[in-house]
Amino acid sequence: MSVKRHYEREFVRTFFTSPTAVEGEDDSAKMLRSAAQLSGMQAPDVWVPDNEDATAPSMRDEGVENIIEVVSEHGADFPGEIHPRIVWHRDSPGTRYQGFQHMLEIADPDNGAVDHIDGFVVPEVGDIDDWKKADEFITIVENEHGLEEGSLSMSVIVESGEAELAMGDLRAEMGRPANNLERMFLLVDGEVDYTKDMRAMTPTGELPPWPELRHNTSRGASAAGLVAVDGPYDDIRDVEGYNERMVENQAKGMLGIWSLTPGQVVEANKSPLPPKTGSWLLEVGDREIELDAEDGKQVYRGDDVGLESTDDGYVLRVGGEEHELDEDELRQELLDMTAYVPSMDDIVDSMEEFEAAKEAGKGAIAMTQSATLVVDGVEVELQKDRMWDEATYQAAQTPITLFQDVYEHRPDQHEELEEMYGSDVVERATNVGN
Amino acid sequence: MSVKRHYEREFVRTFFTSPTAVEGEDDSAKMLRSAAQLSGMQAPDVWVPDNEDATAPSMRDEGVENIIEVVSEHGADFPGEIHPRIVWHRDSPGTRYQGFQHMLEIADPDNGAVDHIDGFVVPEVGDIDDWKKADEFITIVENEHGLEEGSLSMSVIVESGEAELAMGDLRAEMGRPANNLERMFLLVDGEVDYTKDMRAMTPTGELPPWPELRHNTSRGASAAGLVAVDGPYDDIRDVEGYNERMVENQAKGMLGIWSLTPGQVVEANKSPLPPKTGSWLLEVGDREIELDAEDGKQVYRGDDVGLESTDDGYVLRVGGEEHELDEDELRQELLDMTAYVPSMDDIVDSMEEFEAAKEAGKGAIAMTQSATLVVDGVEVELQKDRMWDEATYQAAQTPITLFQDVYEHRPDQHEELEEMYGSDVVERATNVGN
Amino acid sequence: MSVKRHYEREFVRTFFTSPTAVEGEDDSAKMLRSAAQLSGMQAPDVWVPDNEDATAPSMRDEGVENIIEVVSEHGADFPGEIHPRIVWHRDSPGTRYQGFQHMLEIADPDNGAVDHIDGFVVPEVGDIDDWKKADEFITIVENEHGLEEGSLSMSVIVESGEAELAMGDLRAEMGRPANNLERMFLLVDGEVDYTKDMRAMTPTGELPPWPELRHNTSRGASAAGLVAVDGPYDDIRDVEGYNERMVENQAKGMLGIWSLTPGQVVEANKSPLPPKTGSWLLEVGDREIELDAEDGKQVYRGDDVGLESTDDGYVLRVGGEEHELDEDELRQELLDMTAYVPSMDDIVDSMEEFEAAKEAGKGAIAMTQSATLVVDGVEVELQKDRMWDEATYQAAQTPITLFQDVYEHRPDQHEELEEMYGSDVVERATNVGN
Numbered sequence A, B, C: 001m002s003v004k005r006h007y008e009r010e011f012v013r014t015f016f017t018s019p020t021a022v023e024g025e026d027d028s029a030k031m032l033r034s035a036a037q038l039s040g041m042q043a044p045d046v047w048v049p050d051n052e053d054a055t056a057p058s059m060r061d062e063g064v065e066n067i068i069e070v071v072s073e074h075g076a077d078f079p080g081e082i083h084p085r086i087v088w089h090r091d092s093p094g095t096r097y098q099g100f101q102h103m104l105e106i107a108d109p110d111n112g113a114v115d116h117i118d119g120f121v122v123p124e125v126g127d128i129d130d131w132k133k134a135d136e137f138i139t140i141v142e143n144e145h146g147l148e149e150g151s152l153s154m155s156v157i158v159e160s161g162e163a164e165l166a167m168g169d170l171r172a173e174m175g176r177p178a179n180n181l182e183r184m185f186l187l188v189d190g191e192v193d194y195t196k197d198m199r200a201m202t203p204t205g206e207l208p209p210w211p212e213l214r215h216n217t218s219r220g221a222s223a224a225g226l227v228a229v230d231g232p233y234d235d236i237r238d239v240e241g242y243n244e245r246m247v248e249n250q251a252k253g254m255l256g257i258w259s260l261t262p263g264q265v266v267e268a269n270k271s272p273l274p275p276k277t278g279s280w281l282l283e284v285g286d287r288e289i290e291l292d293a294e295d296g297k298q299v300y301r302g303d304d305v306g307l308e309s310t311d312d313g314y315v316l317r318v319g320g321e322e323h324e325l326d327e328d329e330l331r332q333e334l335l336d337m338t339a340y341v342p343s344m345d346d347i348v349d350s351m352e353e354f355e356a357a358k359e360a361g362k363g364a365i366a367m368t369q370s371a372t373l374v375v376d377g378v379e380v381e382l383q384k385d386r387m388w389d390e391a392t393y394q395a396a397q398t399p400i401t402l403f404q405d406v407y408e409h410r411p412d413q414h415e416e417l418e419e420m421y422g423s424d425v426v427e428r429a430t431n432v433g434n
Helices: A030-036 A057-077 A093-106 A128-144 A161-166 A191-197 A211-224 A239-250 A262-270 A327-337 A344-359 A390-396 A398-409 A411-421 A423-431 B030-036 B057-077 B093-106 B128-144 B161-166 B191-197 B211-224 B239-250 B262-270 B327-337 B344-359 B390-396 B398-409 B411-421 B423-431 C030-036 C057-077 C093-106 C128-144 C161-166 C170-174 C191-197 C211-224 C239-250 C262-270 C327-337 C344-359 C390-396 C398-409 C411-421 C423-431
Strands: A014-019 A046-050 A119-122 A153-158 A184-189 A227-230 A256-259 A279-284 A287-290 A292-294 A297-300 A305-309 A314-318 A321-325 A338-341 A364-375 A378-389 B014-019 B046-050 B119-122 B153-158 B184-189 B227-230 B256-259 B279-284 B287-290 B292-294 B297-300 B305-309 B314-318 B321-325 B338-341 B364-375 B378-389 C014-019 C046-050 C119-122 C153-158 C184-189 C227-230 C256-259 C279-284 C287-290 C292-294 C297-300 C305-309 C314-318 C321-325 C338-341 C364-375 C378-389
Touching (some): A030 A057, A046 A057, A057 A093, A093 A119, A119 A128, A119 A184, A153 A161, A161 A211, A161 B211, A184 A211, A191 B390, A211 C211, A227 A239, A239 A256, A256 A262, A279 A327, A305 A364, A314 A327, A321 A327, A327 A338, A338 A378, A344 A390, A344 A423, A390 A398, A390 C191, A398 A411, A398 A423, B014 B030, B014 B262, B030 B046, B030 B057, B046 B057, B057 B093, B093 B119, B093 B128, B119 B128, B119 B184, B128 B153, B128 B161, B184 B211, B211 B227, B211 C211, B227 B239, B239 B256, B256 B262, B279 B327, B279 B364, B314 B327, B327 B338, B338 B364, B344 B364, B344 B390, B344 B423, B398 B411, B398 B423, C014 C262, C030 C046, C030 C057, C057 C093, C093 C119, C119 C128, C128 C153, C128 C161, C128 C170, C161 C211, C170 C211, C184 C211, C211 C227, C227 C239, C239 C256, C239 C262, C256 C262, C279 C364, C305 C364, C314 C327, C321 C327, C338 C364, C338 C378, C344 C364, C344 C390, C344 C398, C378 C390, C390 C398, C398 C411, C398 C423, C411 C423
Parallel strands (some): A014 A256, A119 A153, A153 A184, A184 A227, A227 A256, A297 A364, B014 B046, B014 B256, B119 B153, B153 B184, B227 B256, B297 B364, C014 C046, C119 C153, C153 C184, C184 C227, C297 C364
Antiparallel strands (some): A279 A287, A279 A338, A292 A297, A305 A314, A314 A321, A364 A378, B279 B287, B279 B338, B292 B297, B314 B321, B364 B378, C279 C287, C292 C297, C314 C321, C364 C378
């Protein structure tokens, strides 16, 4: 690992927030209590009792008591890490002082919760000097309560232009003797407040996609040895959209995402894991269509691509234009239009194959994937080659390393992982590359 | 407001440049003179007598005299701010000295213009030390002429890689005692020269879109409490393209844009204001099609989406693919494909409703928008819910805050605003959220 | 030129790597030897004997000897620059020391190669302090061997988040007295290792596009007076994809790219040069279709756009929607949908025309391009106007300046350039703008 990480989990898939105190319920800690008892795929890697935006301002002192009570009772058994979000604002000393007091209370050993608290989440941070103020309060909390310096981690919500810029300074600032920023853990984007802070607007009120923010957060995490997490996806019903967002994020190196419901937690826990079975994609314009696997053949059923066999060869129709091609040209064209999504099993296979080749003194080998593609009843045999060298091997390893991190730290998910992949694949995946 | 702003206008929609002296005219100040007398929607928020690129080098001394004459005469009545652009170049001390001399002359109280001059626009700046040189000259100008230090604002054109990077340093540098960078006002992208400086090229000679530059400018403005403005849109005839660019910019938090003609000023003054009436969009692939409102129904007339009612339910055709759906699935699919663009009235309504709910102790409420969608004669009832909490409320507030800033500072536009929205909506919009 | 460049080539189109020692061959230097004898369009602007990833770790000492032998023999005649890549890693002092020893050996004047070595390529750099370590080793190499300080250039591979951030510091750090970073030459993206470092992943294992990285590299090069080069394009067969990538890069100001084969070198040497003949594009949705030039007319043959002449005017069908238009509206619509790609000849013409106009005291002139567009047999006359002012002129100059840089430094390509363009165009292009 290029940068030293000062925490246990190398990967965080899920960041799940729960209100700490809900008004008008018999038990204001009800949501906290039910979240604390989640396990398996429904339990997040990081659980965040949220004493900030999810909880009404008037309920936040009660929220602190609820955190203490629920974490004391259930914390030992909770399968993920626990990081309460306290109140903070770069522009409000009063809010910052309140956040400090809440941390002092939550972390008091006499209250019994701190053994199960892994760190705090600090929202609305500003420039790097503001991050240092939060770090300093945590240092004082540790000192007052006789906790080891640096034992409580600090995660921030990046929801201002200042904080986005601060991520560029973090690596250099983390080494300075006057702070304990080595306690940093998660960089979490908060797109709703970021949108407000940037004064951005869209016709429909939808959040802007903010690709640069997500890149900069992922880069900041990479440069400082931290973990990047995307913000909440509001449209809870839209499972497809949530999954698309995660695939986009993964291509940016942002492998974690906020979850608002246990249902979202399940999706987000699974998303970065390779699929059980491989599949073929056909790229038409900007869209990628998954082909139907039938009797070992890959069948395209849409109207946007047509294929006809003629006396001279083939006519391929794509997006309203026809191309006359001979067999080689057709195969080449279709190779360019198709892509293969490898399964967990495929990835492990390729890694093992490359390791064996390396052992035998080879620096690069070709991995081949074959398929019979069917368009309008016409069948074409395709073979996709990809060269693997050391760099390909290492880049392909990311989902496997993530899987291994999950397997090590989340025994509560073993059963579901074995149901998903079969125990043979799980075993090989836990061992490959080590 | 998170960051202290040292100027009056919180929002700038329009940055309109006029040549200061045109050769071969009877009156070389003709264009300046006509621009100075614009008012209402044709008058920009910031007017820039342009003594740099828009004016031939040989005419620039005369340009300074013209600025003085025209601003002395018309400045008091001009409804926007006045910020002349002087000459400057990070690589040319001679040009910088010329710019200094021009500022000295324009700001001389004996010449009568400086009372109506709000600041200067400095083009072709380099790294932050270059910005400080311009700032220092303005400090000397103020000192020589007995003007209050910091009373003249400074805006820059970001048209080099160095300047783009400098925006990341600005927040920290603005606090230092040896400069007066607190006078900073606008960060304006200059894509033509930026393209040259970056040595970029496109096959057709079109400007690259530079999304990262615009993001970084908007972020720099946000972090330092300044206002971000996009560069000129050359194709004056292309009103649709200009508007699309502005919508893109708004999603980046860049709410202002350069205007080259009074016609562009009108478009750009209106673009960030919410529409008079709401509308429904259907998203097909990458395109968003506005539906026709007819008898209270939302009608789709294109060919890319088809809908048929069958014995078992419905067949929805999208982009060449058919989906058999029951009524619930159809409604869900169409909900995902549609979006509502709220009117000014809708936004004010939602804000008022949320304020009332908050007063009553609720932290979040659902806002519902209903419509009857018609595709191929088949009618479907849709209900779109959106949860509003404090953060949604505050993010939604941006267009309203902008409207209020306009209403406060631009009485010359009151009449047109009332014509656009009706006086009832205008009144409610000026009061909501305060 | 805004920023002082400390090297000869102002533009680098091609960065071609060759393994320095291949195991199991009679002559382990075979690939090096053949690369060293390339010339004309097959020879890169920068040739990189690659003693890092392309060469097995066990062969790297032999690789150093091969570099010395082959460069001593062929270096004097090689038409491009020669920059060996040595081993380096920000996290491994052992690797860094090995890289230092290899540089010492390669640059030893007794070995006869250093006269033809222009500099070194340093991979896997980290933050700016890590860059300084490599710079310091090169300074020591120069000092030990009695070479002029700064005479060996240094290029880096940007393949980590730290290195991406370091590019933002480079301009300020290059001026400091304790380093010789003025020797910097190329900033080269390395997307495979960058993807690993960022822990990014895609379903198909394809590399993410990393647009922000490429922007930041191009900007870093611009701000520090360096040259930006994109990383390798693995799919060697996919010539179209390679060319599309280069066009994308050019719009970012990144005019150079890695080449893995002499075939890729040819493509990449030609890509940034303007075409021999101009062409018209029709933009349909997100795609740009090149029209067929026939008898001086521009013919569209696809199905996505249809045109019919009716009694009242025209019906234009675009993407499934029909528009009834009169002749003016049709012409306007088609103007918005079309673009012209100028030839080398066109660009030179426009520049000459603008220079003449400027001489005659005009600051801006309109350049017109006419065409007869044919859709479904219906002919429409189009005239595209574009205003040229000083800024347009300078931005348009980039491909010409690049051409002139190539013409000056690559006499071995003169013949092919004359074959491509004709000697008249070549002569005018070498003289315009000077």
